Amino acid sequence: MSDLTATIHDFGRRARAASRALRRCSSEQKNQGLLAMADRLVALQDEILAANAQDVEKAKADGLNAAMIDRLTLNPKRIAAMADGIRQVAALPDPVGEKIKDWTRPNGLNIQKVRVPIGVVGIIYESRPNVTADAAVLCTKTGNATILRGGRESINSNVAIAKALSLGCADAGLPADAVLLIPVVDREAVKVLCEMDQFLDCIVPRGGKGLIETVVSHARMPVIKHYDGICIMTIDREADLAMAESIVVNAKVQRPGVCNAIETVLVHADIADRFFATTGQTLLQKGVQLRCDERALAGLKPINANLVVPAQPEDWRTEFLDLILAVRVVDNVDEAIEHTETYGSHHSDGIVTANAETAEHYLTEVDSATVYWNASTRFTDGGEFGFGAEIGISTDKLHARGPMALEELTTYKYVLRGTGQIRG
Amino acid sequence: MSDLTATIHDFGRRARAASRALRRCSSEQKNQGLLAMADRLVALQDEILAANAQDVEKAKADGLNAAMIDRLTLNPKRIAAMADGIRQVAALPDPVGEKIKDWTRPNGLNIQKVRVPIGVVGIIYESRPNVTADAAVLCTKTGNATILRGGRESINSNVAIAKALSLGCADAGLPADAVLLIPVVDREAVKVLCEMDQFLDCIVPRGGKGLIETVVSHARMPVIKHYDGICIMTIDREADLAMAESIVVNAKVQRPGVCNAIETVLVHADIADRFFATTGQTLLQKGVQLRCDERALAGLKPINANLVVPAQPEDWRTEFLDLILAVRVVDNVDEAIEHTETYGSHHSDGIVTANAETAEHYLTEVDSATVYWNASTRFTDGGEFGFGAEIGISTDKLHARGPMALEELTTYKYVLRGTGQIRG
Numbered sequence: 001m002s003d004l005t006a007t008i009h010d011f012g013r014r015a016r017a018a019s020r021a022l023r024r025c026s027s028e029q030k031n032q033g034l035l036a037m038a039d040r041l042v043a044l045q046d047e048i049l050a051a052n053a054q055d056v057e058k059a060k061a062d063g064l065n066a067a068m069i070d071r072l073t074l075n076p077k078r079i080a081a082m083a084d085g086i087r088q089v090a091a092l093p094d095p096v097g098e099k100i101k102d103w104t105r106p107n108g109l110n111i112q113k114v115r116v117p118i119g120v121v122g123i124i125y126e127s128r129p130n131v132t133a134d135a136a137v138l139c140t141k142t143g144n145a146t147i148l149r150g151g152r153e154s155i156n157s158n159v160a161i162a163k164a165l166s167l168g169c170a171d172a173g174l175p176a177d178a179v180l181l182i183p184v185v186d187r188e189a190v191k192v193l194c195e196m197d198q199f200l201d202c203i204v205p206r207g208g209k210g211l212i213e214t215v216v217s218h219a220r221m222p223v224i225k226h227y228d229g230i231c232i233m234t235i236d237r238e239a240d241l242a243m244a245e246s247i248v249v250n251a252k253v254q255r256p257g258v259c260n261a262i263e264t265v266l267v268h269a270d271i272a273d274r275f276f277a278t279t280g281q282t283l284l285q286k287g288v289q290l291r292c293d294e295r296a297l298a299g300l301k302p303i304n305a306n307l308v309v310p311a312q313p314e315d316w317r318t319e320f321l322d323l324i325l326a327v328r329v330v331d332n333v334d335e336a337i338e339h340t341e342t343y344g345s346h347h348s349d350g351i352v353t354a355n356a357e358t359a360e361h362y363l364t365e366v367d368s369a370t371v372y373w374n375a376s377t378r379f380t381d382g383g384e385f386g387f388g389a390e391i392g393i394s395t396d397k398l399h400a401r402g403p404m405a406l407e408e409l410t411t412y413k414y415v416l417r418g419t420g421q422i423r424g
Numbered sequence: 425m426s427d428l429t430a431t432i433h434d435f436g437r438r439a440r441a442a443s444r445a446l447r448r449c450s451s452e453q454k455n456q457g458l459l460a461m462a463d464r465l466v467a468l469q470d471e472i473l474a475a476n477a478q479d480v481e482k483a484k485a486d487g488l489n490a491a492m493i494d495r496l497t498l499n500p501k502r503i504a505a506m507a508d509g510i511r512q513v514a515a516l517p518d519p520v521g522e523k524i525k526d527w528t529r530p531n532g533l534n535i536q537k538v539r540v541p542i543g544v545v546g547i548i549y550e551s552r553p554n555v556t557a558d559a560a561v562l563c564t565k566t567g568n569a570t571i572l573r574g575g576r577e578s579i580n581s582n583v584a585i586a587k588a589l590s591l592g593c594a595d596a597g598l599p600a601d602a603v604l605l606i607p608v609v610d611r612e613a614v615k616v617l618c619e620m621d622q623f624l625d626c627i628v629p630r631g632g633k634g635l636i637e638t639v640v641s642h643a644r645m646p647v648i649k650h651y652d653g654i655c656i657m658t659i660d661r662e663a664d665l666a667m668a669e670s671i672v673v674n675a676k677v678q679r680p681g682v683c684n685a686i687e688t689v690l691v692h693a694d695i696a697d698r699f700f701a702t703t704g705q706t707l708l709q710k711g712v713q714l715r716c717d718e719r720a721l722a723g724l725k726p727i728n729a730n731l732v733v734p735a736q737p738e739d740w741r742t743e744f745l746d747l748i749l750a751v752r753v754v755d756n757v758d759e760a761i762e763h764t765e766t767y768g769s770h771h772s773d774g775i776v777t778a779n780a781e782t783a784e785h786y787l788t789e790v791d792s793a794t795v796y797w798n799a800s801t802r803f804t805d806g807g808e809f810g811f812g813a814e815i816g817i818s819t820d821k822l823h824a825r826g827p828m829a830l831e832e833l834t835t836y837k838y839v840l841r842g843t844g845q846i847r848g
Contacts, residue, residue: 020765024788105810109799118821119791201821220640222822243844250846341444350840363839367447367543375533375842384847385838386529397542397625397835398646399822411821414809415787416774418799420667422674423808 004184008192011147011180012199015120018177019145023117025174027094033178034090034137037168038083041133044164045079051160052129059153071128072154082133082161089137092388095407096143112415117143119201121409122193124149124215126207129157135206136165136179138391142409147200148181149193151207155185194218206392224404227395228319229259229347231377234336234362235275236353237268243374244352245279250376251350253286257321259393260348260380264316264326266336269295272329276300280327284308288323291315295329316343333358337365344368347395348377369395369402428608432616435571435604436623439544442601443569447541449598451518457602458514458561461592462507465557468588469503475584476553483577495552496578506557506585513561516812519831520567536839541567543625545833546617548573548639550631553581559630560589560603562815566833569602571624573617575631576609583607618642630816648828651819652743653683653771655801658760658786659703660777661694667798668776669703674800675774677710681745683817684772684804688740688750690760693719696753700724704751708732712747715739719753740767757782761789768792771819772801793819793826 001009022030041048052074059069101113121144123135132148139146150158162181170176182189193200197220204224205215212225233251235244251262267275276299283290284304291311292300300308315326316339330336333351340349350372351362359373370380380403382390387405394400400408425433446454465472476498483493525537545568547559556572563570574582586605594600606613614635617624621644628648629639636649657675659668675686691699700723707714708728715735716724724732739750740763754760757775764773774796775786783797794804804827806814811829818824824832 020789020791023791103810105808109803111809116791216644222646222820224822240844246844246846254847359841363841364448365444367444367540368837370838370840373839373841375840375845376847378847379533379840379845380838384529385535386527396646398648401835402838411825413792414794414804414826415797416794416799416803417783417787417797420664420670421799421803422670423678423800423802 004186004188005192007184008182008189009196009199011182012120012196014177015145015147015180016199018175019117019119021175022140022143022145022178025143027096029173030094030141030143031090033140033169033172033174034086036171037133037137037140037165038086038090040164040168040171041079041083041086041161044160044167045076048079048157048160048164049074049076051156054156055129055154064153068153072157074129074157078130082130085134086137089141089389092141092406094141095410100412107421108419109421110417113412114415115410116413118409118411120145120147120199122147122149122200122203124190124193124203124205124207124211126151126211129154129161131206132158132161132181133165135204135391136162138389138406138409140169140174140178142406144409145175145177146179147193148179149189150181152185155183159183190214191218195220197221204391222399224392224394224400224408225396226259226392228345229261229393230264230317230319230343230345231260231262231348232264232266232340232344233262233349233377234266234330234333234340234351235268235271236333236351236355236358237270238355238358239268239271239352240354241271241274241278244275245282247350247352247374247376248279249282249286251378252283252288252325253323254378256323258378259319260377261321262325262377263318263320264328264343266328266330266339267296268333268336269329269331272296273299276303283325286323288325291324291326293328296327299329300327319345333362337362340366340368345395347393348372348380350375350377369393428610428612429616431608432606432613433620433623435606436544436620438601439569439571439604440623442599443541443543445599446564446567446569446602449567451520453597454518454565454567455514457564457593457596457598458510460595461557461561461564461589462510462514464588464592464595465503465507465510465585468584468591469500472503472581472584472588473498473500475580478580479553479578488577492577496581498553498581502554506554509558510561513565513813516565516830518565519834524836531845532843533845534841537836538839539834540837542833542835544569544571544623546571546573546624546627548614548617548627548629548631548635550575550635553578553585555630556582556585556605557589559628559815560586562813562830562833564593564598564602566830568833569599570604571617572603572605573613574605579607579609614638615642619644621645628815646823648816648818648824649820650683650816652769653685653817654688654741654743654767654769655684655686655772656688656690656764656768657686657773657801658690658754658757658764658775659692659695659699660757660775660779660782661692662779662782663692663695663776664778665695665698665702668699669706671774671776671798671800672703673706673710675802676707676712676749677747678802680747682802683743684801685745686749686801687742687744688752688767690752690754690763691720692757693753693755696720696723700727707749710747712749715748715750717752720751723753724751743769757786761786764790764792769819771817772796772804774799774801793817
């Protein structure tokens with residue numbers, strides 16, 4: 001076993017021991033731990049900012065772009081926001097301990113399906129140091145130990161934040177090892193984590209496609225993935241065009257860089273011209289580039305020759321994360337469904353129509369984590385769902401699908417209580 | 425792309441298309457399909473038996489042992505049992521379509537969490553040809569398409585059974601591709617299946633540790649594993665010794681070759697001698713070999729010098745699946761919990777005690793799929809739980825844990841219905 005493997009296995013053993021102590025803790029004890037973590041973050045602000053300054057300096061020297069440096073940079077306001085976020089999580093209800101089901105068999109054996117922590121959760125993430133706190137506290141809240149592995153760029157910030165969180169745990173009598181951060185930037189560390197299924201019960205990669213691919217290829221334990229959002233909005237011929245405009249503009253323009261923004265609009269041929277003259281016009285006025293199939297091109301090109309371009313085949317499968325929208329004219333809703341199933345990423349897709357039957361057909365046929373009728377896809381979000389917190393939006397189908405919050409950081413076990421029952 | 429890969433990808437594409445058709449089907453349509461599958465199995469009995477005879481002949485020529493040949497062999501009675509099993513599944517309630525949650529946000533947006541089929545489920549199994557039908561029909565019942573990959577020994581039987589199932593589907597208007605069997609015995613086929621995450625939503629390996637390991641190492645999609653059952657029973661000092669005897673004998677002797685049979689007993693030192701004189705005596709009379717730690721050896725060796733032997737370190741981690749039981753004396757329940765957490769496989773573990781507080785402590789501390797108080801571990805079974813069917817017993821923590829039945833062959837999606845809501 002290499003030194004690196006030995007080091008990381010030692011983290012695994014410590015996390016496993018901490019997870020056993022954590023699952024004994026009451027909700028009250030865990031919440032006290034969370035509040036102490038928030039306090040420590042604020043108390044250790046100077047140390048965290050000094051560590052962050054090192055990361056920012058290195059990032060500048062390495063020529064990272066301004067957006068990346070902004071995401072990396074901490075300041076007292078951002079640390080206060082992290083601490084506030086933790087206090088909000090402390091105030092949420094604890095899903096652990098819920099009796100999901102409870103029944104008694106004819107032989108008198110009582111069976112309870114009880115919600116319990118998963119155990120040890122690995123979080124592998126990139127760039128933004130606040131993920132260190134955001135992700136860890138959701139795990140602590142649900143009684144899970146966390147092994148964090150952040151990006152190379154924010155290593156000093158992450159170490160300082162994780163130290164504050166760990167001290168906070170200890171302050172409140174939770175195990176200090178409840179939150180552990182791997183301080184090794186070597187890429188090999190990710191592989192070791194992925195193979196360590198004796199210590200890690202699941203891994204949540206948060207980052208770009210490359211990171212997720214690496215984790216998926218190597219992981220022996222379950223991975224909860226958060227892949228691309230190639231979200232598609234269908235405008236039916238029976239759509240209210242004012243509503244269609246409001247929804248499409250919101251879903252594309254309000255925040256184009258997020259996974260629940262739309263990347264493609266499919267327009268029914270019968271109303272395409274009217275849609276182009278209203279929504280199309282508005283999108284172009286807002287500077288959205290429209291990548292069009294042949295029929296959409298014919299309708300939109302006359303409005304703005306610069307921003308309207310022919311779509312390339314790869315555009316239908318691209319998460320632009322920018323003011324770019326692919327536009328295709330379809331002859332019926334089934335063609336839209338077929339397109340959505342073929343090219344979408346099964347994240348968040350919707351239809352605008354006044355026809356309930358058409359809508360229900362669409363909602364049944366489109367197999368995405370979240371499907372919408374007459375609303376913006378931008379609502380795919382733990383906060384907007386009312387979950388109070390979010391560790392990500394899963395594009396997986398098993399265990400967690402769509403917005404993933406506290407409940408998705410738990411599992412269940414069966415507790416059977418008898419009076420001497422044996423099997424005949 | 426190799427020919428093999430192309431062939432298997434073609435199966436994937438066909439299964440994906442079938443899964444889309446299946447999720448449109450009502451429970452009634454799916455149940456009609458199941459009944460037609462049962463009818464076809466009986467109608468095609470001669471063809472199935474002829475194919476099976478080829479497999480049995482080859483197995484005999486290859487020198488397979490009598491137990492394996494028995495598991496492989498079909499006869500009219502076994503085919504009738506398969507068909508009856510399918511009819512029983514048809515009579516079960518369909519979990520698909522259940523509204524798991526339903527709430528409306530302050531902005532009027534309604535959110536429903538709805539139970540839906542997973543999509544395409546891969547089943548990789550060994551030896552017994554009846555798994556072909558058992559596993560496939562549970563998938564069809566829940567609206568999933570199935571890709572089956574059975575063992576080399578039963579290839580002809582599997583092809584014949586899968587053909588009958590597929591014809592049954594078509595008889596009832598379900599897609600014939602709802603059940604597909606990979607007819608390739610090449611081991612490489614498993615690897616291709618495991619990497620085909622564009623067509624397969626999850627894989628359930630049913631078989632020995634080697635098969636599961638291969639699938640875990642290669643799979644890119646979620647794997648629902650059914651690893652060993654190293655089940656451990658703890659006898660507390662406050663145990664009713666008659667109850668302890670009844671439970672231990674049942675859990676070890678009634679059917680030693682199954683995963684929910686116990687492999688280790690941990691006995692509290694205070695009652696060890698009385699336990700040895702009663703349960704120990706009975707186990708030895710029934711021919712159970714006892715592999716003992718030092719203290720157990722001292723207590724048991726005088727009763728039967730032949731069947732009582734010292735435990736080797738690996739015995740605590742072994743699934744004997746035989747009339748062999750490891751026995752250890754512990755000084756308190758926490759030592760038993762520590763042993764169970766360290767050496768057990770987190771499948772099914774229990775405690776016999778009259779003290780409710782001790783029991784609840786144990787039930788909280790032991791993190792296994794099923795934990796028992798005063799009952800035999802042999803109840804870890806879909807039928808015994810009242811689920812009416814079982815595709816296996818999951819030793820995974822995510823998605824499915826413990827007995828896995830129809831509900832565990834489904835997932836959910838969020839359906840959002842609005843009136844033009846956009847995000848502010």
